[in-house]
Amino acid sequence: MTTIPVDLTRPMVPPLDGQATIDARAVSAWFGERKVLDRVSLVMPAGTVTALIGPSGCGKSTFLRTLNRMHELIPGASLAGEVFLGDKDIYDPARKLTDARKQIGMVFQKPNPFPAMSIYDNVLAGLKLTGVKASRAERDDLVEQCLAKAGLWLEVRDRLRSPGGALSGGQQQRLCIARSLAVRPKVLLMDEPCSALDPTSTRRIEQTIGELAHEVTIVIVTHNMQQAARVSQQCAFFLAEQGTPGAIVEAGPTEKIFSAPVDPRTSDYVHGRFG
Numbered sequence: 001m002t003t004i005p006v007d008l009t010r011p012m013v014p015p016l017d018g019q020a021t022i023d024a025r026a027v028s029a030w031f032g033e034r035k036v037l038d039r040v041s042l043v044m045p046a047g048t049v050t051a052l053i054g055p056s057g058c059g060k061s062t063f064l065r066t067l068n069r070m071h072e073l074i075p076g077a078s079l080a081g082e083v084f085l086g087d088k089d090i091y092d093p094a095r096k097l098t099d100a101r102k103q104i105g106m107v108f109q110k111p112n113p114f115p116a117m118s119i120y121d122n123v124l125a126g127l128k129l130t131g132v133k134a135s136r137a138e139r140d141d142l143v144e145q146c147l148a149k150a151g152l153w154l155e156v157r158d159r160l161r162s163p164g165g166a167l168s169g170g171q172q173q174r175l176c177i178a179r180s181l182a183v184r185p186k187v188l189l190m191d192e193p194c195s196a197l198d199p200t201s202t203r204r205i206e207q208t209i210g211e212l213a214h215e216v217t218i219v220i221v222t223h224n225m226q227q228a229a230r231v232s233q234q235c236a237f238f239l240a241e242q243g244t245p246g247a248i249v250e251a252g253p254t255e256k257i258f259s260a261p262v263d264p265r266t267s268d269y270v271h272g273r274f275g
């Protein structure tokens with residue numbers, strides 16, 4: 001019998017390259033005449049989980065939506081600035097909107113699978129929209145891979161033809177993560193993905209975030225400071241003071257933001273003194 005040498009020091013998933021770094025440069029956003037974000041700049045490095053924190057209404061979700069061109073879908077909404085994915089501006093007029101959406105996926109606060117569609121078809125729903133063709137065997141593989149990465153495979157492998165709406169809330173959210181992964185995004189944006197879930201499902205999603213971070217850059221909006229501390233390596237604290245547009249007060253390594261922030265407003269917020 002011959003033995004095949006295995007290099008156990010090699011990571012199973014290759015580390016992300018700089019192409020998956022998302023870099024927002026002086027992003028401002030308006031709803032009609034009202035400016036809600038003022039020149040926000042933030043580098044969200046490849047392979048890192050970045051948490052966006054701050055009180056309600058300071059522009060976290062708006063900023064997240066500028067990162068995959070969803071902000072422009074809102075009637076009356078406008079924007080200035082640049083968002084680079086790797087070395088390309090996603091707002092470059094020469095680039096197609098669908099490219100940005102394919103490369104930068106999004107998971108919302110409330111799980112939104114197609115309720116009557118099977119679990120299997122839910123995972124592949126994004127592929128159909130982007131016109132990607134795959135054989136039956138390739139589709140089967142992809143469904144298994146994505147459900148496994150989202151931490152749902154073992155729970156649903158025997159009922160892939162059941163409707164997505166028959167799953168629990170936490171399972172539905174992991175199904176939505178699997179659906180986002182099927183188009184092989186470089187970045188995954190998550191807008192309070194656990195706020196509608198119980199503590200056990202929340203911990204399961206947090207575990208999934210930790211597992212995915214090696215292959216997709218993650219940006220998460222959360223109101224839960226413990227969650228930000230548990231899942232992120234970098235934090236950005238947003239604030240919109242006295243009717244001024246939202247801006248970043250401070251951003252840096254999560255440990256520093258929680259234990260030794262520079263700005264007293266950051267310290268007050270992370271220690272629950274306001275917001």
Ligand SMILES: Nc1ncnc2c1ncn2[C@@H]1O[C@H](COP(=O)(O)OP(=O)(O)OP(=O)(O)O)[C@@H](O)[C@H]1O
Nearest residue numbers: 031036054055056057058059060061062063074246
């Ligand atoms: N569709 C919209 N039309 C008009 N104004 C909006 C719209 N969406 C958000 N806004 C306003 O933009 C500002 C920023 O809102 P945004 O939802 O980005 O804040 P947030 O920090 O994510 O808040 P929360 O934590 O409560 O979700 C708020 O003043 C909000 O009222």
